[in-house]
Amino acid sequence: MITFLGLIVTILVIIAIARIVRILELTAYLSGENSERITEKNNNLQGTLNLVFLFVGMIFIVFTTWRYSRFILPVSASKHGVQIDNLMNVNYVLIFTVFFITQILLFVFAFKYRHNKNRRAEFIPENHKLEFVWTIIPTIVLGGMIVYGLTVWNRITNAVSNKDAQVIELYGKQFDWTARYAGKDNTLGKANFLKININNPLGVDSLDPNAKDDILVKELHLKINQPTLLSIRAQDVIHSVYMPHFRLQMNAVPGMTTQFYFVPSITTDEMRKNLNNDKFDYVLLCNKICGMAHYTMKMKVVVDDENQYAEWMNKQKSFDGTAVADNTNPIKVSAVASK
Amino acid sequence: MENQAHVINGHDAHGHDDHHEQSFWTKYVFSQDHKMISKQFLVTAIVMALLAMLMSMTFRLQLGWPDNKFPFLEKIWGHWAKGGKLDPTFYLSLVTIHGTIMVFFVLTGGLSGTFSNLLIPLQIGARDMASGFLNMLSYWFFFGSCCVMTISVLLPDGAASGGWTIYPPLSALPQAIGGSGIGMTLWLVSMVLFIGSALLGGINYVVTVVNLRTKGMSMTRLPLTIWAFTITAILGILSFPVLFAAALLLVFDRSFGTSFYLSDIFINGVALDHHGGSPILFQHLFWFLGHPEVYIVLLPALGITSEVIATQSRKPIFGYKAMIGSMLVIAFLSFVVWGHHMFVTGMNPFLGSVFVFTTLLVAIPSAVKVFNYIATIFKGNLVYSPALLFAIGLVSFFISGGITGIILGDSALDINIHDTYFVVAHFHIVMGSSAIFGMFAGVYHWFPRMFGRMMNKTLGYWHFWITLICVYGVFFPMHFLGLAGVPRRYYANTAYDQFDQLVNINSVISVFAMVAGLAQVIFVANFFYSMFRGRKAEQNPWNSNTLEWTAPVEHLHGNWPGEIPTVYRWPYDYSKPGAAEDFIPQTVPFSQTESSNAAGMH
Numbered sequence: 033m034i035t036f037l038g039l040i041v042t043i044l045v046i047i048a049i050a051r052i053v054r055i056l057e058l059t060a061y062l063s064g065e066n067s068e069r070i071t072e073k074n075n076n077l078q079g080t081l082n083l084v085f086l087f088v089g090m091i092f093i094v095f096t097t098w099r100y101s102r103f104i105l106p107v108s109a110s111k112h113g114v115q116i117d118n119l120m121n122v123n124y125v126l127i128f129t130v131f132f133i134t135q136i137l138l139f140v141f142a143f144k145y146r147h148n149k150n151r152r153a154e155f156i157p158e159n160h161k162l163e164f165v166w167t168i169i170p171t172i173v174l175g176g177m178i179v180y181g182l183t184v185w186n187r188i189t190n191a192v193s194n195k196d197a198q199v200i201e202l203y204g205k206q207f208d209w210t211a212r213y214a215g216k217d218n219t220l221g222k223a224n225f226l227k228i229n230i231n232n233p234l235g236v237d238s239l240d241p242n243a244k245d246d247i248l249v250k251e252l253h254l255k256i257n258q259p260t261l262l263s264i265r266a267q268d269v270i271h272s273v274y275m276p277h278f279r280l281q282m283n284a285v286p287g288m289t290t291q292f293y294f295v296p297s298i299t300t301d302e303m304r305k306n307l308n309n310d311k312f313d314y315v316l317l318c319n320k321i322c323g324m325a326h327y328t329m330k331m332k333v334v335v336d337d338e339n340q341y342a343e344w345m346n347k348q349k350s351f352d353g354t355a356v357a358d359n360t361n362p363i364k365v366s367a368v369a370s371k
Numbered sequence: 372m373e374n375q376a377h378v379i380n381g382h383d384a385h386g387h388d389d390h391h392e393q394s395f396w397t398k399y400v401f402s403q404d405h406k407m408i409s410k411q412f413l414v415t416a417i418v419m420a421l422l423a424m425l426m427s428m429t430f431r432l433q434l435g436w437p438d439n440k441f442p443f444l445e446k447i448w449g450h451w452a453k454g455g456k457l458d459p460t461f462y463l464s465l466v467t468i469h470g471t472i473m474v475f476f477v478l479t480g481g482l483s484g485t486f487s488n489l490l491i492p493l494q495i496g497a498r499d500m501a502s503g504f505l506n507m508l509s510y511w512f513f514f515g516s517c518c519v520m521t522i523s524v525l526l527p528d529g530a531a532s533g534g535w536t537i538y539p540p541l542s543a544l545p546q547a548i549g550g551s552g553i554g555m556t557l558w559l560v561s562m563v564l565f566i567g568s569a570l571l572g573g574i575n576y577v578v579t580v581v582n583l584r585t586k587g588m589s590m591t592r593l594p595l596t597i598w599a600f601t602i603t604a605i606l607g608i609l610s611f612p613v614l615f616a617a618a619l620l621l622v623f624d625r626s627f628g629t630s631f632y633l634s635d636i637f638i639n640g641v642a643l644d645h646h647g648g649s650p651i652l653f654q655h656l657f658w659f660l661g662h663p664e665v666y667i668v669l670l671p672a673l674g675i676t677s678e679v680i681a682t683q684s685r686k687p688i689f690g691y692k693a694m695i696g697s698m699l700v701i702a703f704l705s706f707v708v709w710g711h712h713m714f715v716t717g718m719n720p721f722l723g724s725v726f727v728f729t730t731l732l733v734a735i736p737s738a739v740k741v742f743n744y745i746a747t748i749f750k751g752n753l754v755y756s757p758a759l760l761f762a763i764g765l766v767s768f769f770i771s772g773g774i775t776g777i778i779l780g781d782s783a784l785d786i787n788i789h790d791t792y793f794v795v796a797h798f799h800i801v802m803g804s805s806a807i808f809g810m811f812a813g814v815y816h817w818f819p820r821m822f823g824r825m826m827n828k829t830l831g832y833w834h835f836w837i838t839l840i841c842v843y844g845v846f847f848p849m850h851f852l853g854l855a856g857v858p859r860r861y862y863a864n865t866a867y868d869q870f871d872q873l874v875n876i877n878s879v880i881s882v883f884a885m886v887a888g889l890a891q892v893i894f895v896a897n898f899f900y901s902m903f904r905g906r907k908a909e910q911n912p913w914n915s916n917t918l919e920w921t922a923p924v925e926h927l928h929g930n931w932p933g934e935i936p937t938v939y940r941w942p943y944d945y946s947k948p949g950a951a952e953d954f955i956p957q958t959v960p961f962s963q964t965e966s967s968n969a970a971g972m973h
């Protein structure tokens with residue numbers, strides 16, 4: 033409400049300013065300043081305003097950054113996310129440096145070289161040495177960034193071929209998500225959109241033996257330190273699996289399967305403690321415009337420790353209707369991975 | 372057409388102004404004169420820009436105060452804002468049409484259409500465009516396309532609402548979202564008209580620059596504006612046909628049951644009979660236009676900035692050849708970076724690496740341009756016209772928005788910020804605001820050339836400072852929303868507890884947005900007031916070197932009453948040591964400037 037009042041006040045202020053300017057204009061006109069030529073007074077004022085803007089702007093930038101950086105996502109809850117964050121930090125240093133140097137030069141020069149009728153501009157059409165230097169420096173810096181960036185990228189994307197991962201399917205449709213666990217065999221049963229019906233929302237092929245132990249859930253549970261391969265599909269339009277706390281995003285595209293490999297590294301409980309917020313939950317958002325309720329299309333994500341995970345998994349029913357009965361360690365690969 | 376041919380040949384100096392009377396219709400409406408067409412583009416673009424701005428202010432209200440109701444919205448948008456609450460589907464329509472209008476109608480049609488038309492013939496010394504008739508068609512295609520797009524907002528099912536990128540299947544299936552019905556059809560019709568306009572205009576610009584330069588106007592004596600407009604036109608000619616192809620295939624999928632982009636879709640209880648298509652194909656085609664498009668938007672603004680900064684600094688543009696070179700490199704690279712919009716589509720990661728490489732390379736010529744601008748101001752003697760302020764503002768935005776491009780172009784980082792508000796912040800600053808500021812700079816600078824009158828400078832200053840502050844106020848904080856994980860194209864963030872803490876940022880942004888919007892009232896008032904009541908302009912109000920200021924203030928058909936002037940030098944002989952004045956127009960031969968020739972003949 034206060035902001036709204038602020039808004040109205042600002043509007044009135046603007047209108048008042050516009051009025052005042054008109055009046056100033058008319059008086060200038062009457063007092064004989066009879067052209068739109070730029071005067072020395074204009075130059076001094078506008079030049080100085082450039083400097084003022086630089087100062088105020090820098091304060092605004094620093095203040096906003098300080099004030100709002102607390103909202104930035106917390107430390108990454110996945111292993112590869114840590115590498116992404118490191119790369120990001122290097123980039124921050126780089127771009128803030130460039131930002132401050134160039135903006136300061138720009139506005140300081142804009143102030144310093146404002147018009148002065150006793151002076152003439154210097155005729156400097158080029159300077160090959162300088163131009164060479166400022167071409168070669170960005171080239172080297174960017175070369176470094178390319179190499180560093182691609183190293184991280186390759187590490188993240190090559191991991192898809194790891195054989196030790198637990199496979200989980202994420203399936204998007206207007207406007208919700210379903211997860212399908214591959215069960216004991218760690219192989220998802222085949223699926224086909226022609227088989228979709230009310231009882232079989234993902235179109236899983238019930239004749240495929242691999243499908244028998246598949247488990248469908250509406251809440252994504254991940255096991256801590258468990259290499260996980262997301263296998264992603266969509267039913268109707270493009271959606272996107274976005275799990276910002278894990279630095280993870282991959283589109284869900286009708287007609288094809290996409291993948292993302294990652295290792296969750298902080299449990300929900302630990303993260304709650306970190307953030308001092310016992311209501312915190314990880315979340316999966318849809319991040320590709322997909323229709324009217326796009327902005328509500330989400331799924332809760334929970335990272336469990338070994339025991340919590342086993343307990344949760346025990347409660348789930350597999351695709352052919354029987355509960356995952358026996359053990360505390362329903363997925364055999366996970367035993368390998370947790371060593 | 373016949374006397375058009377005369378006009379083009381131009382060397383015969385008979386009076387072009389008097390020998391055919393023009394009716395109201397041929398003079399103001401179906402005009403074939405580049406100067407009139409330029410004004411038509413500008414006024415149309417201003418109207419469209421106001422419309423798009425109104426849309427953005429509407430959805431900023433929604434985003435800033437998601438729990439409030441604004442009854443006056445119902446007055447504007449009718450049943451889409453029942454009781455003052457914006458409908459979520461209509462929100463998406465507004466975002467889509469806002470983006471489309473801004474990118475295509477304001478900053479492509481509006482910017483290139485206005486300034487390429489005005490300046491190409493006047494700055495190269497031509498009587499008119501190569502084909503006045505095609506030029507006229509180009510405007511009327513543009514006008515038609517604006518009308519169709521505007522009408523689509525009034526449809527009962529809503530306008531296109533899949534985002535300005537219209538990715539299928541969402542854009543292909545009316546059952547997926549209301550706006551994908553007739554709304555999308557009109558969007559496509561409008562875009563086809565627009566592509567027609569862009570191609571007719573583009574071919575005309577290139578042909579004119581290549582063939583109709585006056586005597587002495589070699590390519591290396593062209594002002595940087597003309598280089599920028601020409602390169603832009605070439606980009607358009609090479610990329611718009613690809614958008615046309617993409618749109619055409621989409622029309623087939625929508626209306627004739629083909630499966631170019633559609634496969635394995637089950638929607639509303641029905642399995643659709645589409646097999647083997649790929650939605651990703653559309654994205655490749657779209658971004659093959661889409662990325663060059665951002666340079667189609669930006670390069671003319673950079674060209675205008677070069678010209679304005681040099682003139683108002685009373686100093687040659689620093690590194691003229693480097694400026695041309697970097698524009699050419701940027702233009703070339705813009706065709707091989709489109710995949711940076713698709714890092715998380717499941718595209719082959721190796722292909723992704725290639726696009727990272729090419730994308731980050733773009734930063735080099737961009738940096739060179741920034742350094743050249745700063746070096747031009749260095750030791751200049753800056754005359755603070757509103758145009759110069761806007762040009763400086765552009766450079767500031769180009770830096771602020773360009774550096775975040777380094778982050779977005781890095782695929783590993785893009786994983787987490789793709790499609791978030793970080794992207795919205797990035798492209799609004801580097802493309803939206805830069806190009807708009809370039810356009811403002813152009814309007815303030817060439818207004819006397821267009822309308823023979825001056826714009827009020829004091830209002831110009833106010834307009835500049837309020838807008839500059841508000842642009843940073845709106846878009847800088849958006850980076851933090853993105854880094855907090857807020858997706859773009861969300862009607863509200865209320866479904867996520869983690870975003871509750873961001874409500875305040877959103878309100879602050881919205882306040883800045885409203886003030887920015889209101890500041891444009893100052894501009895519009897100034898523009899139309901000055902058009903009729905502004906003070907009469909002198910022939911060369913900025914003491915500029917370029918040819919357009921050698922033509923009389925009153926517009927003549929054919930531009931110059933007598934012979935077209937001959938050009939003897941480059942356009943940037945400002946403050947040449949030894950010269951009497953601080954500028955030497957391009958039409959002054961070296962034989963008349965003995966005292967200053969030692970400083971180099973360009």
Ligand code: HEM
Pocket residue numbers: 424427428431466467469470471473474478533534535536795799802803804807845858859860861862884887888
């Ligand atoms: C008054 C100034 C402006 C404001 C306040 C504004 C605000 C916004 C906001 C908040 C969005 C994102 C909405 C969402 O994702 O839900 C948006 C989208 C967009 N805006 Fe602006 N904008 C402004 C001017 C411009 C300009 C000058 C351009 C020119 C390039 C532009 C181009 C776009 C585009 C292309 C989109 C994306 C549309 C889409 O997601 O499909 N905007 N605008």
Ligand SMILES: [Cu+2]
Pocket residue numbers: 204205206207270271272318319320321322326329
């Ligand atoms: Cu979705």
Ligand SMILES: [Cu+2]
Pocket residue numbers: 661662665708709711712
């Ligand atoms: Cu791009």
